[in-house]
Amino acid sequence: MRERRIPEPGRRWLNQTTVGIGLASLLSDVSHELATAVLPAVLLSLGAGPAALGVIEGTADGLSAVAKLWGGVLADRLPRRKPLASVGYLVTAVGTAAIGLCVAWWQVLACRVAAWIGRGSRSASRDALLSEASPRESQGRAFGLERAGDAAGAVIGPMLGMVLLARGMAPRALMFVSLIPGALAFLSILVVVREQRHAPRPGAVPLLQSLGGTAAPFRRYLVGILLFGAGDFSRTLLILYATLHMTGSLFSWEGASAAVGLYVLHNAVSATAALPIGVLADRTGHRRVIVAGYVFGAATTLGFGLAPPTPGWMLVLFVCSGLYIACEEVAEKSYATTLLPGDRLGVGMGLLAATNGVGDMVSSGLVGVLWALFPPAVGFGCASLLQGIGAIVIARNASTSERPVG
Numbered sequence: 412m413r414e415r416r417i418p419e420p421g422r423r424w425l426n427q428t429t430v431g432i433g434l435a436s437l438l439s440d441v442s443h444e445l446a447t448a449v450l451p452a453v454l455l456s457l458g459a460g461p462a463a464l465g466v467i468e469g470t471a472d473g474l475s476a477v478a479k480l481w482g483g484v485l486a487d488r489l490p491r492r493k494p495l496a497s498v499g500y501l502v503t504a505v506g507t508a509a510i511g512l513c514v515a516w517w518q519v520l521a522c523r524v525a526a527w528i529g530r531g532s533r534s535a536s537r538d539a540l541l542s543e544a545s546p547r548e549s550q551g552r553a554f555g556l557e558r559a560g561d562a563a564g565a566v567i568g569p570m571l572g573m574v575l576l577a578r579g580m581a582p583r584a585l586m587f588v589s590l591i592p593g594a595l596a597f598l599s600i601l602v603v604v605r606e607q608r609h610a611p612r613p614g615a616v617p618l619l620q621s622l623g624g625t626a627a628p629f630r631r632y633l634v635g636i637l638l639f640g641a642g643d644f645s646r647t648l649l650i651l652y653a654t655l656h657m658t659g660s661l662f663s664w665e666g667a668s669a670a671v672g673l674y675v676l677h678n679a680v681s682a683t684a685a686l687p688i689g690v691l692a693d694r695t696g697h698r699r700v701i702v703a704g705y706v707f708g709a710a711t712t713l714g715f716g717l718a719p720p721t722p723g724w725m726l727v728l729f730v731c732s733g734l735y736i737a738c739e740e741v742a743e744k745s746y747a748t749t750l751l752p753g754d755r756l757g758v759g760m761g762l763l764a765a766t767n768g769v770g771d772m773v774s775s776g777l778v779g780v781l782w783a784l785f786p787p788a789v790g791f792g793c794a795s796l797l798q799g800i801g802a803i804v805i806a807r808n809a810s811t812s813e814r815p816v817g
Contacts, residue, residue, distance in 0.1 A: 424549035425556070431603030432541050433560035435596045439500055440564025441571070442593035443526065444678070446507045448569035448671045449582040450519075451651040456582070459516040465779015467520045468645040469772045471527040476768025478531030483761010485536075492536040492757070497600040499533020502526070504593020511586030531768060535761035537600075542748050542756060543607050551697060551745040555689020558741045562682030562733075564592075569675045576671075629750040629759060631808045633766045636743065639705050639801025640770015642712065642794035643739070644778040649715070649732065650674050652787065656720035669722075673729045680733030681740075689741045697746030698805065704738025705802035709795045711735055716791030743767075 454464055482499070486492050506526030513519045538554075545553035572585055580588075653670035692700040711731040718724040743763065751759040774794060781790035 424545040424553050426544060428544035428604050428606075429541060429553050429556055431599050431605075432537060432544075433556045434603065435500060435537075435560075435599035436557050437560035437564040437567075438592045438596035438599060439503060440561045441568040442504055442564075442589040442591075442596065443507045443530075444565040444568035445572050445589045445592075446510060446568075446586050447647055448572045448650065448674055449576070449585055450510070450647055451654055451670075453510070453513075453582045454516055454519065455654070457514070457516055457519075459519075462779055462783040463516045464647060464651055465776050465782070467516070467523055468647055469774075469776030469779070470520060471523040472645070472768050472775060473772030474524050475527035475531035476765040476772060478528040479534050479764035479768055480761050482532040483535035483758045483764065485532075486539050486757030486761060491606060492540055493600060493604055493606045496533045496536040496540065496604075497597055499529045499531075499536070500593070500600055501597040502529025502532070504590055504597060505529075507593060508586050508590035511583045513583075531764065534764040535757050538744055538760040538764075539757045540604060540606060542760075544605075547748075549693065550748050551689035551691075551693035551741065552686070553689075554745045555686040555692075555741045558689070558737065559682050559685035561740075562678050562685055562737065565678035566675055566682055568592075569671050569678065573671050573675070626750065628808065629747065632747070632750060632805060633762065635801045635804035635808060636763065636766045637770050637801070638804055639708070639739075639798050640767050641773040641777070642797030642801070643708065643770060644774040644794055645771060646674065646677070646732075646736075648775065648778055648782075649677075649729070652715070652720070653725055653729075656725070673725060676726070677729040677733040677736075680730050681737040684734055684737040685741055688737050689745065692742045692745055697742045697749060698808070700738055700742040701746055702802050702806045704735045704742065705798060705805065707731065708735035708739065709798035709802060712791055712798055713795035716788035716795065 451464060454467075482495060485495055489495060503526045506522050506524075506529055509522040509525070510519055513522060541553055541557055542550060568589075571588075575585055575588065576582070650670050650673075653673050688700060711728060714724075714728050714731070718728065744760070747759060747763050748756070774797070778790040778794055781793065
């Protein structure tokens with residue numbers, strides 16, 4: 412019988428901590444999505460293309476995965492999780508802003524890696540803080556609120572970028588602007604979030620032993636996450652895809668602006684859907700929502716490979732992408748909390764985030780390189796196949812620990 416934390420009677424899921432974490436997610440995403448939206452344009456202006464972008468995103472995601480695992484172990488071993496989470500937000504903000512100083516693509520790589528290591532190291536601590544602040548029957552709502560804030564920031568950031576670009580600000584300068592909301596995200600964790608007491612695990616416990624305590628259903632779940640993630644490439648590749656096809660030229664500022672607009676729509680859909688999807692997951696079962704989202708994601712990715720790159724088709728596919736991302740990001744974490752014992756919450760969430768990071772590393776590099784060597788349909792087709800296999804694995808991972816509540 413796994414140990415589970417019993418929520419206090421009458422405890423509300425909407426409280427100072429969940430609001431503070433949601434606000435931090437919103438502000439942090441305003442920061443790094445403002446930079447992400449124009450990153451393809453910055454790279455193209457430096458003479459770099461899809462292969463460089465794939466290497467940058469894949470390497471950053473891979474090293475971020477290591478930071479996520481390390482951060483998860485520390486989240487269980489440290490007596491306080493909030494300092495680790497807050498510092499991670501600060502490092503992300505500074506690393507992202509530093510891209511504005513880059514004059515070569517390898518420098519962009521270094522800054523992106525630094526930012527993503529900060530982002531990875533904070534992930535498990537933040538998720539553990541959020542889970543502990545919420546009753547078990549409302550985990551979907553709590554993570555839905557955090558994802559809604561994250562996705563809303565991903566709308567505001569690119570929109571702010573579009574406004575500033577229209578006023579004549581260079582993409583490189585937008586990186587410096589991103590430091591402001593990034594610093595405010597750091598302060599939101601530091602000032603607003605209230606941490607509950609938890610008993611830290613002994614630091615002498617070996618890493619493999621800590622991971623082994625997460626139980627077999629959770630480890631089988633991670634296999635499906637890894638397979639799907641290996642096909643779930645970075646959204647920056649979609650921005651690049653739209654940038655190159657909106658005007659039919661290799662690069663134009665008009666095409667870049669239209670692509671950012673599609674990305675804003677993608678994130679707006681995700682922000683709108685996140686909290687309702689969290690409620691749905693609480694009522695019908697988190698695993699069902701994940702599987703449905705994964706299948707829909709595989710179909711959407713295949714659509715990018717097969718549909719003609721017209722503005723109408725790209726509009727539809729960007730909307731579909733926003734929907735499946737919301738299912739994925741909300742239900743993956745809330746389902747994980749139903750499979751983890753309370754004393755492995757930090758390391759489990761870190762392992763989940765690290766698994767996603769490894770998948771991102773593989774998928775971004777795979778699609779970027781295949782795109783450089785073959786027509787885009789080849790890379791998108793391979794990604795869709797991996798996503799579909801991941802959905803099948805998780806669909807078979809039935810667990811009696813998950814019971815719909817509501």
